[in-house]
Amino acid sequence: MNKVMSTLLWPVIAIVGAFSFAALALGRGETVSAVWLVTAAVCVYFIAYRFYSKFIADKVLRLDDTRQTPAERHNDGMDYVPTNRWVLFGHHFAAIAGAGPLVGPVLAAQMGFLPGTLWILVGVVLAGAVQDFIVLFASVRRDGKSLGEMIKMELGPTAGSLALVGVLAIMIIILAVLSLVVVKALTGSPWGLFTIAATIPIALIMGVYMRIIRPGRVAEASVIGVALLMTALIYGRTVANDPTWGPMFTLDGPQLAWALILYGAVASSLPVWLMLAPRDYLSTFLKIGTIVALAIGIYYVAPPLAMPATTRFIDGTGPVFSGALFPFLFITIACGSVSGFHALISSGTTPKMIEKESHMRLIGFGGMLMESFVAIMALTAACVLDPGIYFAMNAPSAVIGTTAANAAQVISSWGFAITPEMINQTAVDIGENSILSRAGGAPTLAVGMAKILAQALGGKSMEAFWYHFAILFEALFILTAVDAGTRVGRFMIQDMLGHVYKPMGNTEFLPANLVGTGLCVAMWGYFLYQGVIDPLGGINTLWQLFGVGNQMLAGIALLLCTSVLVKMKRERYVWVTLVPTAWLLITTLTAGVEKIFHSDPRIGFVALARKFSEAAAEGKVLAPAKSIEEMQRVAFNNYLDAVVCGFFVLLVLAMCVFTIKICMQALKQAKPTAHEIPPLAGVDAAPA
Amino acid sequence: MKVIVQDVPTVAPTADAAVGASRPGLREYARSLRQGCRQMFGIPDYERYVAHMTAQHPGDPLLSRRDFFAQTIDRKYGKSGPRCC
Numbered sequence: 001m002n003k004v005m006s007t008l009l010w011p012v013i014a015i016v017g018a019f020s021f022a023a024l025a026l027g028r029g030e031t032v033s034a035v036w037l038v039t040a041a042v043c044v045y046f047i048a049y050r051f052y053s054k055f056i057a058d059k060v061l062r063l064d065d066t067r068q069t070p071a072e073r074h075n076d077g078m079d080y081v082p083t084n085r086w087v088l089f090g091h092h093f094a095a096i097a098g099a100g101p102l103v104g105p106v107l108a109a110q111m112g113f114l115p116g117t118l119w120i121l122v123g124v125v126l127a128g129a130v131q132d133f134i135v136l137f138a139s140v141r142r143d144g145k146s147l148g149e150m151i152k153m154e155l156g157p158t159a160g161s162l163a164l165v166g167v168l169a170i171m172i173i174i175l176a177v178l179s180l181v182v183v184k185a186l187t188g189s190p191w192g193l194f195t196i197a198a199t200i201p202i203a204l205i206m207g208v209y210m211r212i213i214r215p216g217r218v219a220e221a222s223v224i225g226v227a228l229l230m231t232a233l234i235y236g237r238t239v240a241n242d243p244t245w246g247p248m249f250t251l252d253g254p255q256l257a258w259a260l261i262l263y264g265a266v267a268s269s270l271p272v273w274l275m276l277a278p279r280d281y282l283s284t285f286l287k288i289g290t291i292v293a294l295a296i297g298i299y300y301v302a303p304p305l306a307m308p309a310t311t312r313f314i315d316g317t318g319p320v321f322s323g324a325l326f327p328f329l330f331i332t333i334a335c336g337s338v339s340g341f342h343a344l345i346s347s348g349t350t351p352k353m354i355e356k357e358s359h360m361r362l363i364g365f366g367g368m369l370m371e372s373f374v375a376i377m378a379l380t381a382a383c384v385l386d387p388g389i390y391f392a393m394n395a396p397s398a399v400i401g402t403t404a405a406n407a408a409q410v411i412s413s414w415g416f417a418i419t420p421e422m423i424n425q426t427a428v429d430i431g432e433n434s435i436l437s438r439a440g441g442a443p444t445l446a447v448g449m450a451k452i453l454a455q456a457l458g459g460k461s462m463e464a465f466w467y468h469f470a471i472l473f474e475a476l477f478i479l480t481a482v483d484a485g486t487r488v489g490r491f492m493i494q495d496m497l498g499h500v501y502k503p504m505g506n507t508e509f510l511p512a513n514l515v516g517t518g519l520c521v522a523m524w525g526y527f528l529y530q531g532v533i534d535p536l537g538g539i540n541t542l543w544q545l546f547g548v549g550n551q552m553l554a555g556i557a558l559l560l561c562t563s564v565l566v567k568m569k570r571e572r573y574v575w576v577t578l579v580p581t582a583w584l585l586i587t588t589l590t591a592g593v594e595k596i597f598h599s600d601p602r603i604g605f606v607a608l609a610r611k612f613s614e615a616a617a618e619g620k621v622l623a624p625a626k627s628i629e630e631m632q633r634v635a636f637n638n639y640l641d642a643v644v645c646g647f648f649v650l651l652v653l654a655m656c657v658f659t660i661k662i663c664m665q666a667l668k669q670a671k672p673t674a675h676e677i678p679p680l681a682g683v684d685a686a687p688a
Numbered sequence: 689m690k691v692i693v694q695d696v697p698t699v700a701p702t703a704d705a706a707v708g709a710s711r712p713g714l715r716e717y718a719r720s721l722r723q724g725c726r727q728m729f730g731i732p733d734y735e736r737y738v739a740h741m742t743a744q745h746p747g748d749p750l751l752s753r754r755d756f757f758a759q760t761i762d763r764k765y766g767k768s769g770p771r772c773c
Contacts, residue, residue, distance in 0.1 A: 273761050
């Protein structure tokens with residue numbers, strides 16, 4: 001019976017998928033419903049999961065349920081717990097889904113909906129899901145070891161240390177770029193800032209409740225937290241319109257940057273139970289709830305895609321980010337296709353909770369498909385907006401000016417007809433003063449979501465509420481990430497400093513903690529501030545730096561996976577990891593080198609630095625710098641970005657050399673040489 | 689590098705997995721649903737811990753609810769790996 005169902009079901013899914021793609025492909029010149037886009041994606045996921053992940057599970061990795069998993073071996077009822085696979089799927093998904101899949105696709109929408117969609121789908125099936133799955137597998141077979149430890153085990157201690165420095169550098173960039181997204185979303189938005197600020201006392205109340213008033217009652221605390229959060233969201237409008245309170249919550253970019261830097265330093269020094277844990281619960285609830293609501297909303301409203309399939313900006317002249325489709329699309333959309341950061345999660349808590357090896361297929365591969373689905377929805381939300389509105393929100397003020405009239409004129413000249421009235425009306429609809437130049441993905445996505453959710457629930461009058469709800473949802477988990485990331489960064493810095501001067505490595509030693517926290521915050525804060533005053537809007541620089549770093553990390557993780565396969569003597573199937581590795585290395589090395597050396601100052605760091613330093617030498621001041629000192633600072637920042645980018649390029653090349661050396665050695669061996677925990681005979685073969 | 693394996697559980701480990709194999713009554717179902725939700729959102733589960741300790745390590749000292757939460761939350765957020773972008 002099951003077999004009949006299966007033979008009937010898969011052709012049906014294939015046909016629905018093909019039909020959806022046909023609707024997308026043939027609908028030239030007329031608008032296509034977003035439902036086709038989402039349906040096509042879902043069909044691809046199902047087919048990839050059913051066939052490709054099964055192939056990897058059975059043939060390439062040969063998952064073995066008689067082997068003990070770390071959760072079985074160390075079952076302690078606390079950290080190591082064999083977990084139901086659907087529950088763990090949800091848990092893993094909540095851990096990997098962050099702001100990444102929401103921001104990248106929105107930025108990439110400037111090239112039209114098709115390039116982004118294709119890269120998200122092809123990338124996730126052949127690269128992203130494969131990486132997450134195999135890293136999870138490798139970690140489970142190594143007793144839940146982390147990515148850094150596994151690189152040390154399989155590729156040697158030098159490679160391990162190098163990778164750790166790389167991870168720290170990428171984390172610093174991520175923290176800076178995520179904070180920049182928040183700054184861009186909250187600049188001059190008292191309603192938004194009030195609700196985000198309110199999450200701090202709300203989290204503190206929850207923390208005290210869970211720890212002191214009613215220890216361990218997370219559900220009760222969460223109900224209180226969510227209720228307070230919604231109250232803050234509703235009354236935010238009143239606060240914003242208040243003559244005394246409104247201006248107090250209206251901050252400009254640099255002020256917000258300083259506020260975030262201060263927040264990062266203080267929040268990461270508080271005990272975890274007081275703010276981080278309660279806020280993390282709040283953001284997880286909101287995250288899952290919003291994603292489900294958006295999926296239902298898209299199917300219920302079935303909005304048409306207003307953005308064309310491709311725009312003229314695939315040639316690299318786009319206002320949102322500069323650089324041609326190859327290679328820059330492939331570093332702009334990272335999470336959603338393939339994200340190196342997931343390798344850290346897949347070798348973090350998840351392997352400690354795997355009940356059986358066969359479950360890794362759903363959790364590793366399936367979890368990443370789910371994340372990719374979020375990216376597709378973010379892309380959809382950006383593409384249902386009028387393209388004129390999209391560009392008004394995402395182009396820097398250096399290009400479109402600071403007034404609606406000017407912006408409308410520039411954007412219309414690109415071929416996306418828009419009037420100043422439409423721009424102003426959108427701002428009024430969402431309850432903001434201005435929508436111009438709010439690059440960073442979050443506000444665009446929020447407007448798209450507000451349009452979809454308001455049509456499904458509440459009508460036009462609710463648009464402002466949904467917009468601020470969406471901003472809250474994104475800012476909440478970005479701030480959680482800033483808090484948690486600063487802590488992790490501090491531990492990594494202390495660990496490194498501990499090798500130089502022993503007491504610095506002691507995490508119980510207060511001065512060492514302060515130095516570690518200070519260094520971490522100073523580093524990401526520097527990049528954040530630089531992004532806020534950047535002439536091209538900051539996102540243009542930082543998101544691409546993050547993209548290069550993140551994809552380099554993915555390349556490193558896939559190199560590790562490749563070496564693991566070769567060491568297991570599965571070289572027959574090594575193409576499974578070698579093909580995505582090669583593609584990632586080609587795109588990111590090209591992008592990295594172009595970001596450094598490209599002669600166009602909108603793309604190359606060195607070219608932009610030279611332009612500003614030469615102008616400064618002649619005594620000229622280029623906008624938006626206001627003095628010669630600022631000119632020199634812009635030049636210095638760009639040289640620094642070039643150095644960071646160069647570091648990523650060299651790092652990944654070094655990892656390539658290590659991997660090739662190790663693989664050559666392993667190929668000469670007759671027996672597997674991977675450092676797995678050997679299967680135990682007898683004790684673990686208990687039937688399910 | 690060899691990892692020495694210790695503390696091999698003597699009972700089939702699925703015994704205290706989130707969703708039990710047996711399916712009696714609505715109460716049991718509600719319990720496993722609650723456990724599942726807790727695990728999904730990463731909320732420490734004291735009831736499961738108590739069940740685990742009484743089944744596997746009877747006689748060992750049991751943490752109080754307050755201490756259990758203090759320990760698990762501190763450990764989860766204290767030094768855990770980074771979360772995603």
